[in-house]
Amino acid sequence: MMLNNGCLCCTVRGDLVRMIGELVDKKKGKFDHLVIETTGLANPAPIIQTFYAEDTVFNDVKLDGVVTLVDSKHARLHLDEVKPKGIVNEAVQQIAYADRIIINKTDLVSEPEVSSLVERIRSINRMANLKRAQYGKVDLDYVLGIGGFDLERIESAVTEEPHDEHEHEHEHKHEHDHDHAHDHDHHHHDHDHKHGEHNHHAHDHTHDPGVSSVSIVCEGEMDLEKADMWLGNLLLERSDDIYRMKGLLSVSGMPQRFVFQGVHDIFQGSPDRMWEPNEPRINKIVFIGRNLNREELETGFKDCLLK
Numbered sequence: 001m002m003l004n005n006g007c008l009c010c011t012v013r014g015d016l017v018r019m020i021g022e023l024v025d026k027k028k029g030k031f032d033h034l035v036i037e038t039t040g041l042a043n044p045a046p047i048i049q050t051f052y053a054e055d056t057v058f059n060d061v062k063l064d065g066v067v068t069l070v071d072s073k074h075a076r077l078h079l080d081e082v083k084p085k086g087i088v089n090e091a092v093q094q095i096a097y098a099d100r101i102i103i104n105k106t107d108l109v110s111e112p113e114v115s116s117l118v119e120r121i122r123s124i125n126r127m128a129n130l131k132r133a134q135y136g137k138v139d140l141d142y143v144l145g146i147g148g149f150d151l152e153r154i155e156s157a158v159t160e161e162p163h164d165e166h167e168h169e170h171e172h173k174h175e176h177d178h179d180h181a182h183d184h185d186h187h188h189h190d191h192d193h194k195h196g197e198h199n200h201h202a203h204d205h206t207h208d209p210g211v212s213s214v215s216i217v218c219e220g221e222m223d224l225e226k227a228d229m230w231l232g233n234l235l236l237e238r239s240d241d242i243y244r245m246k247g248l249l250s251v252s253g254m255p256q257r258f259v260f261q262g263v264h265d266i267f268q269g270s271p272d273r274m275w276e277p278n279e280p281r282i283n284k285i286v287f288i289g290r291n292l293n294r295e296e297l298e299t300g301f302k303d304c305l306l307k
């Protein structure tokens with residue numbers, strides 16, 4: 001079905017809801033997956049939110065995941081495009097919300113170019129799983145049955161290692177990504193403050209309005225009340241900037257692990273499996289968003305730990 005009255009992320013949202021309703025009414029049980037292809041200019045957030053905000057949609061279908069196809073030949077150009085103040089680059093957004101990222105057309109660029117693109121993508125989204133491809137050739141189960149919003153699959157998303165399938169240089173990349181994301185973040189803040197509207201955009205890494213990933217890994221037990229307050233306030237104050245987050249927490253007095261995921265102000269959390277008797281109580285959270293301040297997030301998080 002073609003929804004071409006406008007842009008799926010705004011005007012056609014009502015149509016999307018109706019279309020899903022219709023498909024469910026007419027063909028219930030006859031399809032396994034619905035694939036929605038947006039234009040390259042769509043912001044994924046409102047589409048994701050439709051699956052939670054609209055009761056009918058929420059009850060009928062389940063959002064499986066966001067897949068972003070990156071054209072390695074042209075991606076840099078789009079990622080580096082400078083947008084008017086306050087407008088987030090669509091290419092950056094589509095990477096930031098993704099669960100799976102297919103880096104396509106790798107035959108058209110050199111290996112160092114692909115690696116540098118991977119690094120750039122990782123600095124934006126370190127939660128997604130990346131795969132390199134030519135002519136979009138990936139296994140079907142790479143793009144269907146992702147479980148990107150499933151609480152049962154939080155653990156794999158918040159593990160420290162990036163989830164590239166490709167990697168022989170895994171170790172090296174991990175270190176590098178980490179530093180890079182960090183530098184990038186700070187670099188960007190400098191840029192914002194110092195240059196303002198100036199036209200110093202030829203320099204690498206200074207273009208998008210600071211969309212990055214911050215991951216926090218910390219052993220200890222969290223004070224439930226404090227953690228509740230911290231996350232609650234964070235979402236109250238920063239939900240526009242927090243695109244996605246996932247976490248696995250050790251909460252004091254709770255024999256199970258607590259897992260959660262969120263997209264802007266949508267938050268879902270639940271107890272998960274029991275902690276093993278000798279299992280280290282390691283908390284892991286990953287945020288993807290705009291103008292994230294690693295130090296601030298880390299301090300806020302650590303203040304919730306039982307002293």
Ligand SMILES: Nc1nc2c(ncn2[C@@H]2O[C@H](COP(=O)(O)OP(=O)(O)OP(=O)(O)O)[C@@H](O)[C@H]2O)c(=O)[nH]1
Nearest residue numbers: 039040069071104105106107108133134135136137
């Ligand atoms: N060399 C090479 N060409 C590719 C690859 N994947 C797609 N193409 C070619 O690129 C051309 C444009 O295809 P795409 O960039 O996929 O276009 P598209 O995104 O489907 O176009 P729209 O959906 O209309 O935006 C076609 O001729 C494809 O055959 C690849 O991995 N390598």
